[in-house]
Each structure stands twice: as structure tokens, then as C-alpha cells.
Amino acid sequence: VIAALAMAPLALQLTLQPIRQALRLFGALLGLAGLYALGHALAGPLVPAVPPEIAHTWARSTVVIVAFLALYAVQATVLSRPTGRVARALYPACFAGFYLDEIFTRLTFRLWPPATPPVRAAAALTSTRPMLERAA
Secondary structure (H helix, E strand, C coil), X not given: CXXXXXXXXXXXXXXXXXXXXXXXXXXXXXXXXXXXXXXXXXXXXXXXXXXXXXXXXXXXHHHHHHHHHHHHHHHHHHHHCCCCHHHHHHHHHHHCHHHHHHHHHHHHHHHCCCCCCCHHHHHHHCCCCCHHHHHC
């Protein structure tokens, strides 16, 4: 379901293209679906089995499906009206990478604080005397 939702906007482009480009796009979609299936088949044996008591719950599945459907609805809205209200509201956050760099920078500084300069060097930097006096 998730792979189908991810490929749906590409499939929509099939109807907007001339037949030759549509056939190439359809071939690319089939190739992408095949690569996904191949990757899933190859990675399956490498992943350890999940214990049955935590393997599957309907609540988790429902949350994941609803989240992906909500993201798909937002994507479809933005693609159908690129200058609409939703697209204009989301543009600043998307352009800024949803401010993830700020979160990770704060986390990094919390885990590994930057070294502070020695007190003497800091005092020289904050001195109010003119530069020529400090050099002499």
C-alpha cells in the first residue's frame, strides 16, 4: 500500500504525457516496483525474526496507514494546487528542511559542548583599549 501511494503521483503523470513518454514512465514505474520487490526479498532473510508478541498489532498498523494517507493527501493537494494556500504555508518549512539542522545542532552541542576559550584570551578579546595599545 505504501509503495503504491508513493508511486501514485508518478502514475498520474502518465495521463499528462504523450504516448511515447508515458510508455517510458510506465516502464520506469514497473522497474521501480520490481527493484522494491527485489530489495524486500533480499533483505528479508537478513533481518531477524520479530517475536510474535510484538510482531503485529492493529493499532500500530492503523497509525502507520493513517499517517501515510495524511502525507499522501498533503502531497496530492500541493501537486494539484502548487500556488494554493497549503503549498504557500508549507513552503518556508520545506525550504528550511523542517528545521532539522537546528534540532540536531542543539542535540550535538548538548552531548558535546564546544570548548570555551581560555580566560586570558577571552579578556583580551573583550578589552576596550585600542588595538595599537594592546599590541605594544
